[in-house]
Amino acid sequence: MKELIDLEKGHQRARLLVLTVVVGCLLLCCTSVIVAFKFAADASKRIFVVNRGVALEAFSANVLENRPAEAVFHVTRFHELFFTNPPDARSIEANFIKASFLADESVKLTFDRLKEDTFYQKLIQTNTNQKVVVEKVDVDMKKYPYKVRTVFKIIQERATNKSTRLLASEAVLVDVTRSEVNPQGFLLRNFRITQRSEAREEIVR
Structure with missing residues (x-):
């Protein structure tokens, strides 16, 4: 009888050992599969670019994750191009053409209105550099579409004085196809100046 009890206990221990080994193997297999998939996903985000015999590592990412930063850069770049005006007609026209690729016809209307008011002509005649x-x-x-509000300073520098004015603009952003002249794939629409402060003058010595 004692031998039968010992034999039964031995079978129970053996079953427990086998069950432990099987569960351990299953856990190891599941962990290995999960790690392998994670490694494969991480590896798929890595690309290597060979430039003149040198391998450079790059990472891919979801484009939507960086969209807000691209929107801010697009709006900032537009304002820099549209409102940076040296006292040179060709440069003013060239900057406007670059800015017009980032916005709709509302910007052209603003540009034409400033032209009619001889704004650019005065910049050239007084040798004023605007940034x-x-x-x-x-x-x-x-x-x-995404609503945008921008606050910016216009600084006009002349030979004898400098003036600073605070302005605000509003517009909406829409998605468009990316291109060489519009790498962020946004377009500003319904652009308008909504706020202007009085110019603050400074004498340059």
Whole structure:
């Protein structure tokens, strides 16, 4: 009888050992599969670019993750091109053409209105160099088309004085196909100046 009890206990221990080994193998297999898939997913995000015999590693990412930053850059770049005006007619025209690829016809209307008001002519005649400093860009990416509000400074430098004016603009952003002249794939629509402060003058010595 004792031998039968010992034999039964031995079978139970053997079954427990086999069950432990099987569960351990299953856990090891599942872990290996999960790690392998994760490694494969990470590897698929890596690409190697060979430039003159040198391998450079690059990473791919979801384009939507970087969309807000691209929107801010697009708006900032537009303001820099449109409002940076040296006292040279060709440069002013060239900057406007670059800016027009980033926005719709509302920008052309603003440009034509400034031309009619002899704004650019006065810059050239007084040898005024105008540049822009973008202070803040607010883009609402929660609702399409995306609403944009930009606060920026216009600085006009002349031989004897410098003036600074704070402005604000509003527009909406829509998605368009990326291109060489519009790498972020956005287009500004319904652009308008919504706020202007009085110019603050400084004497240059």
